[in-house]
Amino acid sequence: MKTLFSTFILGALFSQAVQAQDNDATMLDKIYTQSFYHGEAYDNLHYLTKTIGHRIAGSQKAEDAVVWSKSLMEKLPFDKVYLQDVQLPYWDRGKPEEAYVVGAKKQALNILALGGSVGTGSKGITAEVIEVELLSDLKKYGDAVRGKIVFVNKTWDESLVETGAAYGLNSGQRSRGPAEVAKLGGVAYLFRSLSSSSQDDYPHTGGTRYVNGIDSIPALAISALSATRLSEALKANPKAKVFLRNNSAWKGMVNSHNVIAEWRGTEKPDEIITIGGHIDSWDVGEGAHDNGTGTMGTLDAIRTLMKLGYKPKHTIRLVFYMNEENGVNGSMKYGEVALAKNEKIIAAIESDAGGFAPRGFDIKASAEKVQWIQKQWKPLFEERFWVSRFLQGSPGVDSGIWGAHFPNTVMFNFRPDPHRYFDIHHTAKDVFEAVDRRELQSGVAAIASLLYLVDQQAEQLH
Ligand SMILES: [Zn+2]
Structure with missing residues (x-):
């Protein structure tokens, strides 16, 4: 009797569950x-x-x-x-940014200030560039960073279908960069955009941050294609200078x-x-x-x-x-x-x-x-x-x-x-x-x- 009753209850519960599933569907x-x-x-x-x-x-x-x-x-x-x-x-971006490789023929670079960046001032910044893949690579440059623009040119990991993970692999360098570069005496931070396409000539902005007690330097994103162009220009002439101007400010x-x-x-x-x-x-x-x-x-x-x-x-x-x-x-x-x-x-x-x-x-x-x-x-x-x-x-x-x-x-x-x-x-x-x-x-x-x-x-x- 007890068994029959349990079977009945179980059966009723089961059909209720099936009914609920059908209703949900x-x-x-x-x-x-x-x-x-x-x-x-x-x-x-x-x-x-x-x-x-x-x-x-x-x-x-x-x-x-x-x-x-x-x-x-x-x-x-x-x-x-x-x-x-x-x-x-x-935070306000101000007038559009401008950047180019200095030379007889200016080579334009597409950039956008990173969110929170200070401006360069109206005259802009012209300086030589140190290119690295990782901020940690700056160690070996020591005092040579002083007075330079630091360009972090880390490419996107295109093998990952989970593009959010690829983004996460490199977004830390976007936020940490300005403070780490400023600590070494760098004058500006140029960051290869977090783009899933290497054929992309649009810069990608995004948040960055400064650290209390360390100078705030301009922090700018450069498009993937412009990053490749700049890298080639630096290979041809490691002493090449880059001009950067942005007008952003906290209000x-x-x-x-x-x-x-x-x-x-x-x-x-x-x-x-x-x-x-x-x-x-x-x-x-x-x-x-x-x-x-x-x-x-x-x-x-x-x-x-x-x-x-x-x-x-x-x-x-x-x-x-x-x-x-x-x-x-x-x-x-x-x-x-x-x-x-x-x-x-x-x-x-x-x-x-x-x-x-x-x-x-x-x-x-x-x-x-x-x-x-x-x-x-x-x-x-x-x-x-x-x-x-x-x-x-x-x-x-x-x-x-x-x-x-x-x-x-x-x-x-x-x-x-x-x-x-x-x-x-x-x-x-x-x-x-x-x-x-x-x-x-x-x-x-x-x-x-x-x-x-x-x-x-x-x-x-x-
Ligand atoms: Zn969002």
Whole structure:
């Protein structure tokens, strides 16, 4: 009798589980259909990139993006839309940079100041150049670095499909360079752009930093092709001089904002799922993939669920962080406020890796939880939607920053196809035209599907 009864219970539980899986599969179908036919991420991205344009934190355009994003959120049935004050330092590029190899025939070099760089002054800097692959190679030059421009010319590892890893191999030299060069008496830092293409003549900007007590020297990114040209010029004439001029400067602290919207949970409103990405961009191109797609995409993921009549169990909180590129003050503020309120943030989803065709999510959670997700959720995405990457990994930058206060929050980092991202990342090429609507809306659907599953089954993640 007991055995029969257990069999009955087990059977009932099993058919319930199958039923739930079927319901989830049906919901994912609806989400994808809704996103492809009625998604608005692409149109919103058009407005953000073409009408507002690039939007470095602290600029008027960043503030325009804040005001417009808030109005977009207010058109949807969120329960609350508000701005969160963020203080941040404003850095301005000033007039366009100029660089060339000095000689009878000037050989132009394409450069961009790295974010945070000081300027050369209006007369620019003319000096001989020391070329190295690694900053550590400077040791052998000793005092010869004094008065010179240091040119770090490390090529990209093209063998890696995981272009984010290739980026990570060399990004440390971008941030450490200026201080290490200044310590040795160098007058400027010229850094080969972090580009996945060796045939790229666009410089890629990105953050750098100075160290208190060490002189701040101009720090500039040079395009991959210009780096190759410069290297050849130096081989032909090791005494060749380079002229550099940039006009960038820090302009002091300004007030800005994170943009936040909340969709209140019907069962556990005090438990929060945070989703979003950064609304600021670098001041070149239009910040389309980085990170117009992440902000417009996560907003559209929520909108997709709303249009399908979904009612979340937990509170879903959309956050557009300010200043990811140039200081992460927005996510620090978000974390401080959430911590002070002792909030229960059960999960986080971030999109900040571009709007290419979705491949999956990196997950910051225990190996057991990731295995559970692989078993339960991955089959829903894999065959039908070609989304198959559910691996333990790092959260996005913004969630990672505030997540320091919330070590138990399960975090998902959206991973689109990585091949082309670092060709356009932080350059004038990051424009609306580089985004494909179908790929973007497929990513929106993947994110909306994940958000739905997290909300439905959050208890399984803890
Ligand atoms: Zn970004």
